[in-house]
Amino acid sequence: MNAGYRVESLHVFPLKSARGRSVLSARVERQGLADDRRMMAVDPAGNGITARVAPRLMQIRVERDGSEVILFSPDRPPIAFDLSRLRPFAEPVSVWSSTVTAQDAGDAVAEWLSGHLQRPCRLAVQDDRAVRPLTLGSGGIVSLADTAPLLLANTGSLADLNRYLDQPAEMDRFRPNLVVSGPAAFDEDAWGRLRIGEIVFEVAGACDRCVMVTLDPATGTGRPDHEPLALLGKQRRGEDGQVYFGQFLIPQNTGRLYVGDEVDVLSRKAPIVIRPATVKPVERLLSAGIPIISGGKREKLLTCVGITDEAHDLRTFRFTSDEPFSYLPGQFITILPEIDGKPVRRNYTLSSSPSRPLDVSITVKRAEDGYISHWLHGRLKVGDGIRALGPNGRFHLRAAGSARKLLFLSAGSGVTPMMSMLRFVVDAGLDRDIVFHHSARAPRDMPFVDELRWFSKQLGPRLRVSWNFTGAPDETLGDGVVHHGRLAATMIGDVCPDFGERTVFCCGPTGFRNAARALHRAWQPAPTGPFLEESFGADPDEAEPAPIGDYTVVFSRSGKVATGTGAVTLLELARREGIALAADCEAGICGTCRCRVTSGERRIAPNAADRERSVLSDEEKQQGYVLACSTNPVGKVEIAL
The missing domain is CATH 3.10.20.30 (Beta-grasp domain)
Incomplete structure (x- = not known):
């Protein structure tokens, strides 16, 4: 029975854990696609090495020209070896709990591979005569793949997952051999037997996923938010605790597959039992003109082009990027400086707006015990370069959905995502009604005052700006609307009488957010809008965790x-x-x-x-x-x- 599915793409991974290549057609053998996962890096004891422990494997590309194999790496010249001139390893090599006889690609390749992976290793090539028994499903043989001859994934299933992710996951992260497209998400969970072209497959079970899906498929760099694995843990967890995406296939005969082949579902079975999901889809504000995220998953080089003091301990660092930088207003990046020879990382919200593509900025408060903020304030200078990952984060303007009435509630450096969102609203001419309230200790701690006043003149009644100072009660800030003391229900009622009708964005230190959240929960009548909050980068306790020692x-x-x-x-x-x-x-x-x-x-x-x-x-x-x-x-x- 044709269920409306077709082969969307085919992928071969010659070296286990390395980069794959897309093909228009592939020959199916009993152990998997021809040339798929027939090579593997092994340690001195003959144990297989994967990108779980050596993520730089993902940077290696493999090409084959007849009997010659060529390895490519971004940081060293390519190297080639001839499959017809290999010698066998003295002992079988290990693939998890199984062993298989293999051939050694030689000393020169071992030196090249060890240099790239920065660990001693050799390259094992599966012996064509070696049989590695398959313990899954009805049995058979398998290459050096972890579990099964082939892995299938469904574009509809990935699209469903991406409804819950701010930064969509790419299919490449799941490393499938065979990608199908069709009408229903996760319909493949219930497939029993398939016919694709001339080949019949047994669908042997769902693929349990690991840390590999968090790694960039081209660089091996991990996503700071651990996605999409973290989402799978909430959305696709089986009763056994494993998380699942994709299906293992066992070919019942040999032949050839082509992109565009129809997928006939010959039989069905009871699908794997998935625990109830615990997340909700991300609201998409598609009509607001917000650019789609692109390229945020890869490491970028930022060059500092400007430094501005915004308050007595708050400073904006402006950068240019070595490649286009797309993000949503309110998202964060992860900077990766090396301080005193030690690589460190820290998340900082972008205070710039994606409507100003040449301006990539973070605004950083110098925390008393902030290791990285002190380095930024004291040592980063114009012209310096810094590596960064991102963007990431669910706290952004798009999360408001179609809501028109917004409250931006912030304290300390929690003002940074609010400025990013407000700047975007102004630049894009969005029809939004915004109340902007910021809490600071004193006037000297209040950033962006002139810019906020200018925005108020531009937007008129659609933007109301106010602030409160928790310091001495006689402190003022020119002609602004100033309140004194800490955030309280009476203050909220004064600055935002329609508090319960607004979508609230809240960012600041823990105590401030706790107080704001409590006010929102206790508000009467009960609020109709959501309370959205962010914490990192705004808390004064930015200090690195105490060294383990x-x-x-x-x-x-x-x-x-x-x-x-x-x-x-x-x-x-x-x-x-x-x-x-x-x-x-x-x-x-x-x-x-x-x-x-x-x-x-x-x-x-x-x-x-x-x-x-x-x-x-x-x-x-x-x-x-x-x-x-x-x-x-x-x-x-x-x-x-």
Whole structure:
């Protein structure tokens, strides 16, 4: 039965975890597409290396010309080797829990690959005569792929996922061999057998996803928001705790596939059971003239072209970018400076507007104990370059949907997304009714005063600006509408009588946001508009977490002890000590690596895509269970392994 699906694209990945290439046609063999995942980087012990631990693998491109294979890297000359001149490895190489005989691409290739990955390794090529048994579905054989001969994904399913993401995910992140397009999202969950062209496939099960989908498919750089894996944890989590996207295929015969082939669903089966979703679609303000995000996923080089003091401890840094920079007003970027030889990262909201494409700006408050803000204020100068990722973030003007009446409520450097959104409204001539209220300690802490007054003249009754000072009550700010004291219901009633009818954007320190949120919840009659908030970059507690320092991890069951200094995950330590601990996603999503800490302090690691640890029950958390893949030990820790 043809269900309206066609082959949209075909993809071959010659080197496991490296970049793939799109093809118009591919030959299907019993173990997968011809040339797909027939090569793999291996460590000195013969264990397969993937981009989970060596993300620079994703930067490598592979071309084949007859028996010659050419490897390309962005930071070194290409290297070629001949498949007909390889020698076998002395021992089989390992692909997760299985082994297979393989051939060695030689010393020159090993040196090239080790240099690129910055770790000792060699290149293994699967022996054409080697048979790696398939343990999935009805069985068969498989290449060096993790689980199955082929992976299928549906464009409709990705489009459905992207309804919940501010920065859409690309299909390349999921590394499918076969992409189909058709009428229904996730219809593939219930497919049993397919015929595509001349080939029949068994649909052997859903693909459980891991940290790989958070990596840029061209650079290996991780998304700061851990998407789309974090969303899959809320939207596509199975009853077993794994998160799923795509389907594994086992070919029942050989032949050739073409882009454009019809997909016939020969039989159906009960779909995998997915837990109820916990997120809502992102509202899209498509008529507002806001540009679509593009290119925000890749690292950019920003060059500082201007520095402006906005208040006594608030400074705007203006940059140009080495490539077009598209974002939504209110979003943030992640800067990646190197300070005293140490790479660091910090999120800062863009205070500039996407309507001014040559101006990319962040406005940064010098926090008393702010490691990075002190560096920016004290050492960054015009002409300096700084690397950045982004944009990212759900806190932006588009989140207001079609709402016309808005309240921008901010304190401290929380004013930055408000200025970005207001500048865009003014530049684009959007029909919005805005109340702009900012809280500061004193007049010297109030930024953008002249610009706000100018906007008020331009917009007239469509913009009302006010501020409150929490310092001495006799302080004023010229002819502006000034209130004294901290944010309270009476103050809100004065500056915004229709508070309950407006979509509220709130950004500032934790105490300020808590107070504003409480006022919104208690307001009578109950507000009809949503309360949207952002926290990072506006809190005074910008300081880096305290260094972990020395650690001692006692594995009580195995009797082993691991010691060291700095941040390391419990999973890394277990592997280092030869302790068996199953793991899958390696991003704190699936729960496979759960284990119990019986004593000591620990910290959620930066790679955790779900900091709430949703896969663990409340009872497990109370008993000390953690996810080893994304937990850092601090000091002396004992773990039941």
